[in-house]
Amino acid sequence: MTARIYKPARTAMQSGTAKTDRWLLEYEPERPREIEPLMGWTASGDMNSQVKLWFDSEAEAVAYATRNGIAFRVERPNEPKRRAMAYADNFKYGRMGQWTH
Numbered sequence: 001m002t003a004r005i006y007k008p009a010r011t012a013m014q015s016g017t018a019k020t021d022r023w024l025l026e027y028e029p030e031r032p033r034e035i036e037p038l039m040g041w042t043a044s045g046d047m048n049s050q051v052k053l054w055f056d057s058e059a060e061a062v063a064y065a066t067r068n069g070i071a072f073r074v075e076r077p078n079e080p081k082r083r084a085m086a087y088a089d090n091f092k093y094g095r096m097g098q099w100t101h
Contacts, residue, residue: 003065007077023060
């Protein structure tokens with residue numbers, strides 16, 4: 001039973017950085033999901049796949065996993081490739097670069 005500790009990325013529907021500052025501990029599935037023959041739903045007997053534990057820092061998540069004897073791996077987040085800029089920055093007085101129409 002291995003756990004994954006990571007900092008979730010923002011969804012495509014988010015423009016801000018809300019809910020991206022906390023760390024998440026999730027268990028990896030022990031066996032693949034099965035298709036239920038009667039209804040065709042996807043089923044799983046693995047109850048640990050439903051557990052999500054949130055932590056304020058990476059150190060807290062690692063400490064929890066080691067304290068409870070959970071094997072884990074830490075995935076560090078990638079840095080964003082562009083800087084956040086407000087729409088109003090396009091019109092500020094000291095703007096660097098040419099304004100083209």
